[in-house]
Amino acid sequence: MNVTQSIIRKATPEDASQIFELYKTVSKNIGGLARTENEITRAYVENFSNKSFENGLQFVVIDPLNEQEIIAEIHCYQLEPGVFKHILSELTVAVHPEYQGKGLGKQLFQALLGDVQLNRPDILRVELIARESNIKAIQLYENLGFKIEGRFENRINNGNNSFEADIPMAWFPSKIR
16 A cells, blocks of 8 residues: 555544454554453443544544545543643554554654644643554654653563563654744
């Protein structure tokens, strides 16, 4: 697939079923998402989608060859305590395994961060947490302007008596850099 032909748009409530299927597929690969396949439920997808519609952002990528299929998604939203209203958090990106490595994740981040720059003057920080072994993702986030802010040692249980750190990262819109 030529990623320059990909269709990126804001998600709608009607996308929930396809986003659920995407997350089930991505979660089958160890490290694809923090949640395992059996932890991906319709309620989980509806919950993050509803929060993203209410006070955050959610974008999807549509397969240009099959305009009915969602092949990637990104979302984030504001946390509930008022002291965090200037932050978009809980950022998650999912790209179908057959489409990974083609620049879709980068395009989704550019759409999301661009929307923050243009339309969300209330947002002064976008944050995410990356698994330390996901070096390619961390490099992508740094190239997009995210800064590493520390390490959460032994935060991820790999399920085989091994643990790894989570890496908290943040991006700041240019209006306050």
